[in-house]
Amino acid sequence: MPLSPEQQAEIDALRAEPRPTLRAVSDGMEAHLYRAAPVLDHGFVRVVDYMGDDAAICQAARVSYGRGTKSVSNDEGLIRYLMRHWHSTPFEMCEVKLHVKLPVFVARQWIRHRTANVNEYSARYSILDREFYIPAPDTLAAQSTTNNQGRGAVLEGEEAARVLRWLRDDADRAYDHYEAMISQDGQQGLARELARMNLPANVYTQWYWKVDLHNLLHFLRLRADAHAQYEIRVYAEAICDIVRDWVPFAYRAFEDYRLGGATLSATALDCLRRMLKGEEVTQETSGMSKGEWREFRAAID
Template identity: 35%
Template sequence: MTDEIRFRGDMTVELVKHAASDADVVWAARVSTKGESSLADVEADPERSRGLINFLMRDRHGTPFEHSTMTFYVRAPIFVFREFMRHRTFSYNEESGRYRELAPEFYVPGPSRKLVQQGKPGKYEFVEGTPEQHKLVSESTREACRQAYAAYREMLEAGVAREVARTVLPVGLYSSMYATCNARALMNFLSLRTRRDDSKFPSFPQREIEMVAEEMEREWAALMPLTHAAFEAGGRVAP
């Protein structure tokens, strides 16, 4: 394990496996009217059923969208994962600081990160910070992380257990996890963790988790383009 401190301002999102297509929505929905003969639709051309997918989304018949699965590898700061895990319709497995030495990789907000919050909770916005504020955030974060990791390593070298030594590490430390969901769960996540002016119910997520959500949405849109288009057309409301 290297002691070289690494700082970054981006997120890692990789689709590692999936069983997800628009056809999954079609055959799952048609069992309600066709019974066992709906199995013939497993290989159906979903383009012929675009209207069915739009109808299900519009009228919020959500269960047909649950017959898919996507597993993402995510590497992001710990504070992002703490927000992520409020979404209980995902399954998670995260690396453990009890069982492995944690890598010295820390998040520092990039120059495009808006720093200043204006307004009250529930009705606020973020605006650009000054060059002085960005300099302060960057320098203070880097220094605090260096000191924290030095203390962590000192305890490990003294024989202190990993689960105790990690106490000093900040939530800006990068962790990694696998997150598995179906399309309906992902749409719920996206409706809350992305900000879009055309959303029926606007959301105001923290920018860092939105960065993860945007990458996940790109992967999902490629897998299920008709479902994604229906989600967008319906104001980004999960069915």
């Protein structure tokens, strides 16, 4: 199960005791606070705490007092200007602390984003649960023939059944041995910090992850992208739902300029101008490599 009974009880207790505050709050984020959004088969994302809102971004940009005197429309326009011109500092004024439960191999991808504060569940001190990520059949895919780090067609028939069986059996066998090694029933028992090395990369871990909005949006731009690995992308999409409610002006600008936008090189812009003038431009006459040309065409077609 994504949440243990103890975790659910803690969440229920926290939500049952709202407290008055003088600090800026986001109504959209308050609705998410403490609640766990399920991800994959045993994972979740939940908001533990946050600071700031759309107004905090504008306040920092204007270096003003309180919530400022500008209209809401001016605030949204300013945020779009900041996003459009890559002014990152005002977005750093907002922060969020997330509690995430995720497979270890996803965590190892995630931790490459080194711009956050992280504290992970320790398998040196505690015993990991018997919880493993097993892909759904429609996400069990072959190696891509065109992308060395991507997936191709979905596995079918006996091959798919065999792979799923091996994943489940190997995970259970590894955990059986893990339990046997740390057991102190009739033996000394291997240290937990050593026994954990036998567990597979699809075992679940948990961490607290605190990050400012600027670096969070950078994470989402990469990990919510269609080319990102499915297992980390679904976590990014769950976080997108949270950010959309937390800072709606900033998220709309992010969708427009980052998720839905494209960055063109000087060479690509020159090609686009030539094409708008009616010139037929090919990869050979563009000055771009085959890869650059393919990406350029994907952006404008």
